Amino acid sequence: MTRLLVECTHVFQHPKVNSGIQRVVRNVVNQLPESVDGVECIPVVMLKGKLYRVLKLGALNIPLFDQFMMFGGRLGRLAHRFWQWHQRLDKRLTSRLARRVVYVAYQLTALTCFSVPLRLIDQLDQYQLPKRCAPLQHQPGDQLVLLDSSWHTDFFPFAEQLKREGVGIVSVIYDLIPLTHPQFYDTRLVQVFNEWFDWITQTADGYVAISATVRDQVREEVQRRLGSAKANALWFDYFHLGSELDLTDARSTVDPGLLQMFKTPDPVFLMVSTIEPRKNHAYLLDAFERAWAAGSKARLCIVGKIGWKCEALIERIRQHPQLNLRLFMFNNLSDKSLEHAYSHATSLVFPSYVEGFGLPLVEAMQRGLPAMASDIPVFREIGGEYMAYFDLSDPQNLADLVIDMESGGAFPAPLNLDNWRWLSWREASAQLVERIQRNLHSDTKVPESQHANCP
Incomplete structure (x- = not known):
């Protein structure tokens, strides 16, 4: 039986974040069918060079622990902004001595204010891992579906190792906007996204976009980077997102x-x-x-x-x-x-x-x-x-x-x-699995477009 290992590492590590991609990942994973036509679906995370089956994607709802984790997330983002500030300042300085002084000050501040606290929080995080995930052994023929925003992560070498050991790589693409419209983003994010997409084009065996429009853009960009011959050996498809607001709490009040x-x-x-x-x-x-x-x-x-x-x-x-x-x-x-x-x-x-x-x-x-x-x-x-x-x-x-x-x-x-009618998140998750399966095991031609009211 083929196994789809649906990766959700970033959302697993930041369960309280609820913006666009995080909402999609959480809903797809939570509605993921256990199996579809002989395909087993397993939500997974990749942490420190190891593969884990997700038991609970959301937080454990232990107030003090959750507060520590939220603080760790904010501290991590602040550390990243501090690094960006140092990079900008370093480029402006012309004196070698001034650059050295700023570098030493940056390293000392980063160590005392960010590195040490983040390591302590990471150690605390290790205690709750067994309640949220369990080790999983990969097998040749598994398909690793990169559903989450993987440009945020550091598991690229491990994913490459999995591929060398017979695991296929499928990349879910939300958009290529940092590449097509870089003016809307910080320079560093554009650079990170571009480097990530370079890695994806060299690593993925297939691509699933979240719309036919994006699928066509991805195919064109991969052809531009790899050439038509290599790109034609890959497959390109898409699925559509669901619509429920899954965090609506009957006990909460309206603003x-x-x-x-x-x-x-x-x-x-x-x-x-x-x-x-x-x-x-x-x-x-x-x-x-x-x-x-x-x-x-x-x-x-x-x-x-x-x-x-x-x-x-x-x-x-x-x-x-x-x-x-x-x-x-x-x-x-x-x-x-x-x-x-x-x-x-x-x-x-x-x-x-x-x-x-x-x-x-x-x-x-x-x-x-x-x-x-x-x-x-x-x-x-x-x-x-x-x-x-x-x-x-x-x-x-x-x-x-x-x-x-x-x-x-x-x-x-x-x-x-x-x-007008649209997909539920359950239907969207099933559609994602079915379209991956179709491209892995069938020569059926993928429809070129899908219009509203026809999910």
Whole structure:
């Protein structure tokens, strides 16, 4: 029997993180079927050159221990930012002596403030491992499915060893945006991602993207890096993501500010995303300022954690004359609060420049909330004629859609959302397994596209 070893190392090590890829990995693993048509599915992690079967992906919910782990995660991220600061400073210094002094200061600070505490936390972490995972022996013919964001990890040499010992490598690709649009990311992340993708092209036997759009981009990039002959020996496929909000807790309460916002009847247009340049929140503000100037009473509600390269945008929001009147921002909503927002808003608005999928669109539409989005190929793949689209070159285009919907009451999409359906996370997990299996064991031609309402 073929075994799919579905890797989830980063989420296993950071169980409290709940952004895009982490949400996907957690849901796919938690809904992973034990077997599909003779294929056994095993969630695994790779830690310190060893393979483990995952027994519990989430945290153990031991308050003091969880706090230590959360502190360790924050300290690790702070250590990385400190390293980045040192790298930037080192490049600016021209004096050899100054660079040496800064280097010594960096090493001493890193050792005392980061390395020693992180090692202690790592030792503490070792005590809880047997409750969350168990050693697993790999076998020739196993397929290691790199589902998680593996550019964060250090298991590359171990994965190469597994391949030499007969284990196939399948890479799940979420997007190639750091390669195609590097302006949206820090230089170091672009470099890390590029190095990771170089490793993937040399190591993987097959690729599964999260949309047909990304699959085609991956095939082109692999062909560019390896040449057509080597690329044609590999396989390329995709699956679609599910839509449930799995962390909704019936015992939790909805954010009071959110409840207050929805008490008045004026329409609410919802944007759900980490706040960072690629998501194009500035376009939203431009469009709604035009709508407000034309007399619109529509409100814009921005939901999402504050990310990177957005200082000017955040300041613009916090100083905006419409803040808490027609403009609202929530940076730390629970899944229950997000569910409430999806259920009570008038429409989702999503002006992203580029995406691998666009999970909030599916989350919203699956709950009956219509969506307006930028007119890019992957959104057409997801929404088809059930969504409304606007031109990113002119904010007035979105402003007109908002005003027309507010005055006419009808959502400006050709097809009624009542007839739209999407995958559950259980169906998405099964689809991932089935498509990997199809490429491993069948000569069946993979469909070139899959459209909305046809999962």
